[in-house]
Amino acid sequence: MSAADTTTPAKVPPPRPAPPPVVPDRPRGKRTANGAAAPWLLLAPCLLVLALVMGYPLVRLVTLSFQKFGQSQLWGFQPAESVGFDNFSKVLGDGEFRAVVLRTVVFAAGSVIFTMVAGMALALLLQRVSGWLRTLINIVLVASWGMPVIVATTVFKWLFDSDYGVFNALLSKLPGVEMIGHNWFASGPQGLAVIMLLVVWGAVPFVVITLSAGLTQVPKELQEAARLDGAGSWGVFRYVTLPVLRPVIVMLTTLSVIWDMGVFPQVFVMRGGHPEAEFQVLNTYSYDRAFVVNDYAQGAAIALITVLLLLGVVAVYMRQMLKIGEVE
Amino acid sequence: MSALVPSGRRRPRLGWNILGLLVFVVAGFPLYWMLDTAFKPAKDAIDPDPSLLPTGITLANFRRALDIADFWGPVGRSLTVSLTVVVIGVVVGTLAALAISRFAFRGRKIVIVGILAVQMVPLVAMIIPVFLLLNDLGQYDRLTGLVITYLTFILPFTVWTLRGFIVNIPRELEEAAMVDGCSRTGAFLRVVFPLLAPGLVATSVYGFIQAWNEYLYALMLLSQEHQTATVWLGNFTTKHGTEYAPMMAGATMMAVPIVVLFLLVQRKMAAGLTAGAVKG
Numbered sequence: 001m002s003a004a005d006t007t008t009p010a011k012v013p014p015p016r017p018a019p020p021p022v023v024p025d026r027p028r029g030k031r032t033a034n035g036a037a038a039p040w041l042l043l044a045p046c047l048l049v050l051a052l053v054m055g056y057p058l059v060r061l062v063t064l065s066f067q068k069f070g071q072s073q074l075w076g077f078q079p080a081e082s083v084g085f086d087n088f089s090k091v092l093g094d095g096e097f098r099a100v101v102l103r104t105v106v107f108a109a110g111s112v113i114f115t116m117v118a119g120m121a122l123a124l125l126l127q128r129v130s131g132w133l134r135t136l137i138n139i140v141l142v143a144s145w146g147m148p149v150i151v152a153t154t155v156f157k158w159l160f161d162s163d164y165g166v167f168n169a170l171l172s173k174l175p176g177v178e179m180i181g182h183n184w185f186a187s188g189p190q191g192l193a194v195i196m197l198l199v200v201w202g203a204v205p206f207v208v209i210t211l212s213a214g215l216t217q218v219p220k221e222l223q224e225a226a227r228l229d230g231a232g233s234w235g236v237f238r239y240v241t242l243p244v245l246r247p248v249i250v251m252l253t254t255l256s257v258i259w260d261m262g263v264f265p266q267v268f269v270m271r272g273g274h275p276e277a278e279f280q281v282l283n284t285y286s287y288d289r290a291f292v293v294n295d296y297a298q299g300a301a302i303a304l305i306t307v308l309l310l311l312g313v314v315a316v317y318m319r320q321m322l323k324i325g326e327v328e
Numbered sequence: 329m330s331a332l333v334p335s336g337r338r339r340p341r342l343g344w345n346i347l348g349l350l351v352f353v354v355a356g357f358p359l360y361w362m363l364d365t366a367f368k369p370a371k372d373a374i375d376p377d378p379s380l381l382p383t384g385i386t387l388a389n390f391r392r393a394l395d396i397a398d399f400w401g402p403v404g405r406s407l408t409v410s411l412t413v414v415v416i417g418v419v420v421g422t423l424a425a426l427a428i429s430r431f432a433f434r435g436r437k438i439v440i441v442g443i444l445a446v447q448m449v450p451l452v453a454m455i456i457p458v459f460l461l462l463n464d465l466g467q468y469d470r471l472t473g474l475v476i477t478y479l480t481f482i483l484p485f486t487v488w489t490l491r492g493f494i495v496n497i498p499r500e501l502e503e504a505a506m507v508d509g510c511s512r513t514g515a516f517l518r519v520v521f522p523l524l525a526p527g528l529v530a531t532s533v534y535g536f537i538q539a540w541n542e543y544l545y546a547l548m549l550l551s552q553e554h555q556t557a558t559v560w561l562g563n564f565t566t567k568h569g570t571e572y573a574p575m576m577a578g579a580t581m582m583a584v585p586i587v588v589l590f591l592l593v594q595r596k597m598a599a600g601l602t603a604g605a606v607k608g
């Protein structure tokens with residue numbers, strides 16, 4: 001889903017079912033002979049569809065990144081010829097690309113840290129507020145989680161509009177601040193900060209709700225025991241709550257890294273479909289190379305590099321999912 | 329429990345509540361402002377010193393939003409694509425989910441890792457080869473092309489989520505049915521499917537939302553006259569500027585049904601995941 005998630009659905013994260021280990025899913029005993037073919041028959045349609053819709057494009061992505069493929073190849077005027085590692089060396093040797101990678105990493109790191117810290121703080125806060133307020137906050141959280149990314153982006157564009165945006169109007173109410181007409185997107189860092197806020201606003205609900213569920217699993221006895229042993233609130237949190245929540249936190253962090261590295265529609269739509277150079281992140285850059293500059297091969301090479309960069313994170317995520325899901 | 333809490337505890341709770349209220353206001357503000365702008369007269373929307381409270385209710389922005397570009401065409405296309413994807417995804421996905429959660433077979437773990445891994449491939453990375461592929465197949469600007477593409481993220485998601493639901497259905501129930509004379513298929517149909525129904529509904533709705541919300545492929549693979557609902561929202565920005573009040577009306581029309589669906593499913597997802605069929 002990341003897949004899903006990087007683009008729009010990115011925002012609607014799959015409800016990672018963290019099923020309590022109720023039933024060990026271990027297949028029992030050996031099935032008789034008729035069991036051998038059955039699972040493959042059941043899997044066949046799924047694998048077939050995936051091979052077609054996913055396998056082929058993936059292979060094409062790899063082959064494409066080793067070819068010369070531009071406008072004339074697209075229309076079939078010229079055959080696509082192999083160029084070895086040319087695309088990669090061109091991309092990797094490009095200063096702009098390195099700037100894009102750095103920007104993406106900083107952006108993703110910032111988003112992930114803010115999301116996780118805010119999410120954790122909110123989850124802890126939710127435990128301490130009165131019931132009615134908890135319900136109200138939960139409704140707002142789920143509603144903002146459910147907002148289509150495109151809609152959320154559009155709304156933020158309006159909030160931060162330079163002339164009529166309410167954010168500038170509110171800031172100007174502070175004594176000595178005159179922000180009306182301030183264009184947040186005139187500079188890369190400021191604009192990306194707004195986009196980061198949007199990403200965090202959209203990502204926090206999932207984190208809060210998942211962590212809240214996790215917090216109910218923290219044994220009360222452990223917390224009391226720690227308190228009796230003289231631990232303060234911070235000590236209880238640091239040495240009891242945090243270790244119990246660790247697997248959930250690891251899963252949420254890796255998922256957030258994957259999603260925030262793959263941020264696309266937020267940047268793309270915020271900048272009206274043509275992100276300026278100082279707004280380019282890996283995904284928009286790959287898109288830009290392919291569909292704006294019409295160098296499809298270079299775009300593919302960038303996409304492939306992005307996938308490879310994410311692979312390590314994905315591995316951590318998968319280990320965690322396999323553990324939580326008790327797949328073995 | 330609360331009776332044991334000394335009354336001195338009320339004070340800290342007041343502090344937390346004030347903080348919570350602040351969070352509520354800040355987190356909910358974008359939603360509030362969308363609705364507020366959508367319903368206020370357009371001239372009040374472009375006020376450099378906007379009133380934070382509603383200034384009057386009008387539907388003019390909604391009428392304008394419907395005028396700017398055809399709305400029901402895109403909605404119809406989004407519905408067609410999302411429903412088709414979900415139906416295919418759920419049928420194919422249920423079979424696969426059963427296979428990986430109820431059968432022991434060689435290669436099972438590889439399949440599971442594969443399905444998880446496929447979920448992690450960023451959609452944006454796939455857009456270039458998908459675009460070239462559909463171009464070659466003559467499926468560019470066709471809804472079928474979009475349906476095929478959406479399966480790449482809906483199908484793995486469906487399989488994985490349904491697997492979670494199936495794993496939580498106690499195997500003992502099936503085994504009991506088989507002891508009572510059901511065939512294996514019979515046990516699936518009579519025991520597993522009824523228990524899986526809430527999970528199936530929740531997964532379908534969730535998948536539907538994802539397909540409905542997808543933006544990039546819809547933008548790239550369909551021409552302007554075949555745009556879907558998410559792309560439709562882009563019509564409010566032209567080179568003459570952005571019509572914000574109608575745009576927020578459009579955003580409201582897009583968001584409200586989806587958010588309502590989402591609110592409903594959230595509960596069902598939780599219920600489906602925790603409901604146990606065997607009473608303790």
